[in-house]
Amino acid sequence: MKKILVTEDSAAMRGLIVSTLEAMGNCEVVEACNGFEALRMLPREKVDLIITDINMPDINGLELVNFCRSHTLYEQTPVIIISTEGSERDREKGLALGADAYLIKPFRPEELQQLVIKLLH
Amino acid sequence: MGPQQAVDEFLAEAEELLEKLSQDLAELGEGIENGDVNPDLLNGIFRDAHSMKGLSGMFGFNDIAELAHHLETLLDKLRLGKVSLSGILLDLLFETIEGVGLMVRGKAGDPDYTIDITPYVQRIENLLAGPDDSAMVSLETLNLDPSLLNVLTEYEEHRLQENLSQGRLLLLASIAFPLDSFDTDLSDVISDLKQVGEVVSTLPGAANDDPTRLAFRILFSSNLPLEKLSGRPNLSDCCFDIISESKAVTRAPEVLVPEKSAGRMPPPQPASEDTSLRSVSHSVRVDVGKLDILMNIVGELGLVKGSIAQVATDLSDAGLSQSRDLAKAVHSLERRLSELQKAVMDVRMVPVRQLFDKMGRIVRRMAQELGKKVELKTFGSETEFDKLIAEELADPLMHIIRNALDHGIEFPSERLTTEKPEIGSIELRATQRGNHVVLEISDDGKGIDSEVLRRKGIEKGLIAPEAQLSRQDLFGLLFQPGFSTRDEVSEFSGRGVGMDVVKNNISALSGIIDIDSTFGQGTKISLTLPITLAIIKALVVQIQGRDYAIPLTSVLETLMLEPGMIQTIEGQEVIELRRQTLPLLRLNRLFCLDEKTTSLGEFVVVAGFAGRRIGIVVEELRGQQDVVIKSLGRALSFVKGIAGAADLGNQKTVLVLDVSSLITDSLRGDVSPHV
Numbered sequence: 162m163k164k165i166l167v168t169e170d171s172a173a174m175r176g177l178i179v180s181t182l183e184a185m186g187n188c189e190v191v192e193a194c195n196g197f198e199a200l201r202m203l204p205r206e207k208v209d210l211i212i213t214d215i216n217m218p219d220i221n222g223l224e225l226v227n228f229c230r231s232h233t234l235y236e237q238t239p240v241i242i243i244s245t246e247g248s249e250r251d252r253e254k255g256l257a258l259g260a261d262a263y264l265i266k267p268f269r270p271e272e273l274q275q276l277v278i279k280l281l282h
Numbered sequence: 283m284g285p286q287q288a289v290d291e292f293l294a295e296a297e298e299l300l301e302k303l304s305q306d307l308a309e310l311g312e313g314i315e316n317g318d319v320n321p322d323l324l325n326g327i328f329r330d331a332h333s334m335k336g337l338s339g340m341f342g343f344n345d346i347a348e349l350a351h352h353l354e355t356l357l358d359k360l361r362l363g364k365v366s367l368s369g370i371l372l373d374l375l376f377e378t379i380e381g382v383g384l385m386v387r388g389k390a391g392d393p394d395y396t397i398d399i400t401p402y403v404q405r406i407e408n409l410l411a412g413p414d415d416s417a418m419v420s421l422e423t424l425n426l427d428p429s430l431l432n433v434l435t436e437y438e439e440h441r442l443q444e445n446l447s448q449g450r451l452l453l454l455a456s457i458a459f460p461l462d463s464f465d466t467d468l469s470d471v472i473s474d475l476k477q478v479g480e481v482v483s484t485l486p487g488a489a490n491d492d493p494t495r496l497a498f499r500i501l502f503s504s505n506l507p508l509e510k511l512s513g514r515p516n517l518s519d520c521c522f523d524i525i526s527e528s529k530a531v532t533r534a535p536e537v538l539v540p541e542k543s544a545g546r547m548p549p550p551q552p553a554s555e556d557t558s559l560r561s562v563s564h565s566v567r568v569d570v571g572k573l574d575i576l577m578n579i580v581g582e583l584g585l586v587k588g589s590i591a592q593v594a595t596d597l598s599d600a601g602l603s604q605s606r607d608l609a610k611a612v613h614s615l616e617r618r619l620s621e622l623q624k625a626v627m628d629v630r631m632v633p634v635r636q637l638f639d640k641m642g643r644i645v646r647r648m649a650q651e652l653g654k655k656v657e658l659k660t661f662g663s664e665t666e667f668d669k670l671i672a673e674e675l676a677d678p679l680m681h682i683i684r685n686a687l688d689h690g691i692e693f694p695s696e697r698l699t700t701e702k703p704e705i706g707s708i709e710l711r712a713t714q715r716g717n718h719v720v721l722e723i724s725d726d727g728k729g730i731d732s733e734v735l736r737r738k739g740i741e742k743g744l745i746a747p748e749a750q751l752s753r754q755d756l757f758g759l760l761f762q763p764g765f766s767t768r769d770e771v772s773e774f775s776g777r778g779v780g781m782d783v784v785k786n787n788i789s790a791l792s793g794i795i796d797i798d799s800t801f802g803q804g805t806k807i808s809l810t811l812p813i814t815l816a817i818i819k820a821l822v823v824q825i826q827g828r829d830y831a832i833p834l835t836s837v838l839e840t841l842m843l844e845p846g847m848i849q850t851i852e853g854q855e856v857i858e859l860r861r862q863t864l865p866l867l868r869l870n871r872l873f874c875l876d877e878k879t880t881s882l883g884e885f886v887v888v889a890g891f892a893g894r895r896i897g898i899v900v901e902e903l904r905g906q907q908d909v910v911i912k913s914l915g916r917a918l919s920f921v922k923g924i925a926g927a928a929d930l931g932n933q934k935t936v937l938v939l940d941v942s943s944l945i946t947d948s949l950r951g952d953v954s955p956h957v
Contacts, residue, residue, distance in 0.1 A: 171333040173295040177340055197465045200486055200496070204461065205860075215435060216329060218322070219472060219484045223433040228486040245332060245354075251435050258432060266332075267339025267347065 163188045163281050164206060168199040168213040168225065169243070174266075178212060178243075181270040182277065196220025200228070203235060210280055211240045212273075215251050223255055230259035239280040241273075289393065290606065292341045294613055296386045299334050303327060303379050311372050319367055321441060321480065328357040328437075334382065346385045349399045352406045353378045359410060362440040374409060378402050421446075426454070426525050430485065430501070438483045438501075445480065445503035451528035453504055453511075455520040458487075458497040462860050468498060470715065474516040479504035501525070570669050573630050580623050581910030585929055587615055588907075623908075627814055632672050634712045634719070635663035640676060641683055641710060648687050655694050655705040656687060662712035667719045668814040671791055675721075675811070678787040681780050682723050682807055683708065690727030690805055700802070702726065718835070719813055724806035730799040732756040738765065757797045761785040792833070792925055794891055794942045810891065810942075820909045820938065822930065823887060824902035826875045829936045831909055831928055832898065836889045836941035840903055843884040857886065857897060864888065866897045867944060872923060889941045896945050911938050922947060 165188055169175040172194070179190050191206050193199040195217055202208070211229065215222035222242055229235035242255040242263045252263050262276050306327045313319045335350035356375065359365045381402045388395030421431055421442060434442065445452060455475070459467040468484070475481050480503050487497035500520075504511060508524065511517055591612045597605035638660045645658045691706035698704055711722040735756045739745040744762055759765055763782040788795045792812050799805035812818075812835060820831035821840075847857045848866065855866040866886065869875070886897040909928035914921065925940035 171329070171336070173292075173299075173337050174333055174340075176291075177337075196484075196486075197468065201465050216332070216437070218325070219481065220486060221433070221435050221438065221483065223435060224483065224485050227429075227433045245336070248436065254432055254435075266336040 163209040165190050165210045165212060165277070166193060166199060166202060166206065166208040167191070168193040168196065168211065168217070168222070170195050170214060170217045174214070178273065181273050182212075184270070185274050185277065188277075188281075196222075196225055199225055203229075208235075208238060210277065211235075211238055212277075213240065213242055215242055215244045215248065215255060223251065223258060226255055226258045226260045241276055241280065243268075289341065289389070290610070292337065292343075293386065293390050294610075295337060296334065296346075297383075298617070299330050299337070300379060300383045300386065303330050303334075304376070306330070307372065307375055307379065310367070314367055314369065314372065321361070321444075324357070324361045324367075325437060328354065328361050331357050343385070343389060345396045345399060346382060346389075349378065349382050349385070349402055352399075352403050353382065356406050356410065361437060363444055365410065371409060374405055378406065424452075424525055425523075430454075430499070433485060434483055434501075441480065441482045442501070445482070446526055449529040450479070450503040450505070451507070452525040453502060453508065454523040454525050455500040455502065455517070456487075456497065456523070457500070457520045458492065458495040461494055461496055462862065464496045464498075466715075470516050471520065472500065474514060475500065475502050475504075478506045478511065478514075568629075570630075570673070573626070573669070576626050577630070578910065580619070580626055581908075583619055584623070584908050584910070587612065587619055588930075590615070627668075630669050630814065631666040632669045633663060634665045634667065634672065634721070635660075637672050637676060637679065638663050638710055638712075641679060644680055644683060645687065645708060648684065652687065653693065654687065654691050656691055656708055657705050658708050658710065660710045662714075665712040665714050665719055666813070667811065671811055671814070674787065674791055675809075678784040678809075679721070679723070681784050685781075686723065686725040686727065686805065690725040690729075692728055714813070715810075719811050721809040721811065722806060723809075724804060726804040729801045729803050729805055730757070730760075730797075731801045732799075735759050753798075754796075757799065760797060761795070789940070789943050789946075792940060792942050794894075794946060818909060818911065819906055820928065821887065821906055822904040822936065823885075823898075823900040824904060825900050826870045827901075828875075829904065829930070829934065830869070830900075831907070831930075831936050831938045832887055832889060833925070833938065833941060834906060836891050838888045838890045838895065840885055840887050843886050843899065859888065859897075862895075864895055864897045866899055868899050869923075869939075872944075889945065891942045891945050894945050896941075898939070898944070909936075909938065 165182055167175055167178050167182070167190055169178060169192075175192055175194065179192060182188060182190050191202060191208070193202055197220060199211075199213065200220065211225070213222040213225050226240050226242065229238055229240060236259075239261040240259070242252065242260045243266060244252045244255070244263060245266045252265075255263065261280055264273060264276065306323060310319065310323055310327065313323070331350055331354040335347050335354050338344075338346035338350060353375070356365075356371075356378070360367060360371070365371065381397065381399065384397055385395070388397070421439065424446075431439070442452070455471075457471060472481055472484065482501040482503065485499045485501070487499060507528075508522055511522065512520070590608075594605055594608040594612050597608060642658050642660075645656055649656045686708055691708070692700070692702070694704045697706065706726060708723070708725045711724075713720050713722075732753050736745070736751065739751075739756070739759045740747050742765065744759060744765065745751060760781045761784075765782070785795050788809055788811070794810045796808045796810075797805065798808075812833075819834040821834050821837050822829055822831050824830075841859075843857075848855050849857070851863070855868070856863045857866060858864070864886075885900050885903055887900055887903075888895060888897050890896075907930065909930070911926040911928055914924065914926055918924075923940055923944045925938045927935050928938050929935055
């Protein structure tokens with residue numbers, strides 16, 4: 162059973178991602194509604210994959226990626242960043258910081274599911 | 283999730299987003315009038331438009347997604363400073379949101395409903411075709427670690443630019459917090475920084491020397507000079523690096539507006555005779571009792587809503603097709619209700635200034651009578667809380683201040699011999715921390731000798747001679763009834779007079795009182811109080827088959843109790859939670875309920891108040907609910923640990939636990955073994 166952390170400040174979007182993941186079965190999803198919560202959960206939950214939005218107040222998704230990559234405990238944890246059409250620069254920065262994959266909103270549920278399967282195996 | 287249900291969920295969320303968008307836009311509009319645009323507000327609007335786009339795209343409503351996309355583009359340009367905010371632009375934003383709303387509501391009846399979005403798109407494109415307003419400052423030339431620039435989003439880079447071009451002081455604050463409390467600690471620092479400037483971004487650091495702490499760097503622009511910042515109590519542990527000094531910026535001279543109304547055309551008003559009679563005053567004075575009645579009605583309405591929601595669920599379970607409409611109606615009723623509740627609460631809020639002013643008069647009068655020189659300084663007087671709390675607080679606060687003046691502050695002659703300034707100082711400081719207000723009353727008087735307290739405590743038989751007590755425990759003795767009388771007090775400049783009464787007053791408000799003192803240097807008393815008492819969110823739990831409500835504001839987390847977790851230290855059950863010992867409290871013992879054996883499937887509700895924590899053992903977590911706390915009445919006021927009773931709506935009444943008194947009583951430990 163793999164554990165996935167979803168960090169997204171929009172509740173609706175988060176709900177959608179979580180239900181998409183849960184539909185896959187065989188994984189447990191934990192949710193954080195901002196960067197603070199994600200930081201607080203990381204040491205508590207042994208997370209196998211992180212999915213994070215980029216645009217969030219205070220601690221943004223890029224900073225979360227950077228934090229994970231420079232921390233021995235999470236440097237190997239795969240990260241998927243979610244961005245929007247038009248924010249190519251943020252996306253490139255995320256990949257340069259060490260994010261493993263990205264999704265562009267709106268995406269189809271299968272796209273997310275395929276990425277998750279790819280990164281968890 | 284069935285397709286229809288998914289659409290319903292989409293509609294509910296979309297309507298909520300739209301509503302928030304129009305509210306925030308209206309607020310943004312007010313900002314234009316006053317000539318200041320709040321970047322956080324604008325960014326929030328952008329993110330909501332963005333969510334709208336993502337959401338409708340995910341649900342396959344491409345027409346909504348496309349219009350939302352154009353809306354988002356426009357807002358993106360706006361927040362990145364590529365276009366400037368004007369009345370025309372604001373109108374365009376409102377119109378576009380209306381267009382989105384038209385489609386959303388249309389889809390509610392017919393998923394294929396659509397409108398021609400070309401006119402909207404055309405107008406946005408026309409506006410964006412204008413010249414680009416932004417002027418760039420090179421970020422690479424800054425005294426800034428390039429790796430830091432790599433984690434800023436485009437928007438954050440823009441805010442950085444914007445602050446630079448305005449010549450504001452840019453700082454990088456570094457600070458580390460303990461792992462178990464970093465989020466609240468960090469929020470405190472960030473909200474403090476937001477009061478004196480703009481927080482551009484917060485960067486969690488990774489490796490540092492101390493594995494028990496998490497380091498952060500906060501990039502922000504400050505309106506205050508650096509030396510003023512380090513003086514703020516929340517920021518005293520921060521280490522600041524200057525990224526860019528503040529400089530005067532030559533700007534096009536602004537049109538000076540002498541006073542609010544004079545320089546600007548008054549809004550067009552219908553010419554009628556009563557114009558001069560209107561707007562005599564924009565406020566009304568209302569009896570608090572009337573507000574209480576309103577609040578109660580709102581609370582009862584909430585309960586009625588709960589019952590209707592239950593009926594809707596029952597009908598839906600029975601397979602009735604109309605149940606969906608009912609559920610929808612309940613949903614919108616719920617939203618309106620929470621708006622109403624918030625509005626009524628807002629009306630009840632008063633700034634703490636009123637209270638502070640009252641104290642100022644008392645200090646002046648008393649100082650004169652006693653022949654002492656004192657200056658009263660107040661901070662955070664704009665902090666607001668419930669009128670009822672403000673009123674109930676007047677007496678205890680007066681007691682504390684009197685004590686400080688009478689027993690704390692020395693006579694001028696005495697102060698001069700101890701190298702203190704001739705004029706004593708009493709500080710009143712109010713700060714909001716989440717749902718609580720912390721009031722600190724500090725003086726620079728004689729302070730209290732904790733060793734004298736220990737001697738007194740032993741003499742009075744309150745503590746055992748060999749007891750190992752912390753400073754906090756010793757100061758806690760002051761709150762014991764009859765601990766000190768006037769004569770005894772004077773010899774150690776104590777403040778025992780009436781402190782037990784003060785404590786009871788504060789507890790009655792679900793507050794906590796703390797005292798700390800350095801002998802010879804002064805005393806600080808902190809009061810932690812809830813902002814409002816009327817309606818609270820509560821966690822309903824089951825203990826020995828009975829339901830209880832715990833105010834959610836004091837619940838930190840809940841966890842499952844697994845066998846072997848509980849240890850016993852000196853007769854006290856504890857568990858280890860993230861390397862800290864958490865004392866457990868079993869209410870069935872405290873309340874002397876019959877004990878049934880329930881060894882498995884128990885939960886611990888970790889409750890915290892004013893920095894202290896306790897684990898309440900419960901059998902079941904039943905969910906969250908808004909409750910109106912009603913007092914148990916005078917006859918039962920002696921019952922400890924119960925804040926009142928609340929109605930759960932299903933004709934069930936539960937007791938609401940008073941977390942603050944449970945914590946103080948159970949953590950007092952051996953000072954008072956029999957609660």
